[in-house]
Amino acid sequence: MTQIQHRPDHHLKTAVADELAWTPSVNAEGIAVSVDGGAATLAGHVGTYPEKQAALRAATRVHGVTTTVDRILVRHGHAIPADVDLAREAMAVFDRRTVLVPKNSVQVDVRDQVITLRGSVDWHHEREAARRAVAALPGVSGVRNLITLRPRRESPRPRPKHGSSRRWPGTRPGPPSTSRSPSTTARSP
Incomplete structure (x- = not known):
């Protein structure tokens, strides 16, 4: 051991x-x-x-x-901005399109210089870009990132045509077909 x-x-x-x-x-x-x-x-x-x-x-x-x-x-070396001003500045980051997130997909709440992000986006990099953009604003003491990822729809798998010998990913070939009728099978006594 x-x-x-x-x-x-x-x-x-x-x-x-x-x-x-x-x-x-x-x-x-x-x-x-x-x-x-x-x-x-x-x-x-x-x-x-x-x-x-x-x-x-x-x-x-x-x-x-x-x-x-x-x-x-x-501890900010300059005057601490009011929560309203900080919220306005955070929304301006998204309005200026400096952060690549879909328009109107993120909402901002600010309380005691802590920014809370809510909403939903398609990709994780969009979620992280939003967090990084507001974290860098002067006067921010914290960021809560509650942005969720939208579930992605899987495209339906095309069904093989009847008689097709092509296998689809995740399928296994079956055992060879050996169909014997009971009458032709020899049995030992």
């Missing part, structure tokens, strides 16, 4: 702090790290929501970290 070697928490704490320091999009000076049983807690403040996301991703990259606890606050 093999045993899994776990890294001590103080080694994990150092490794997470080093990973944060080496991540170019994160200013690690405002983030404190603590580790307990492989769970890394990041606490402190950052300047933007994308920086917060990058810090959390950096911590999960460290071998031995089992989960991350997010206690990071986004």
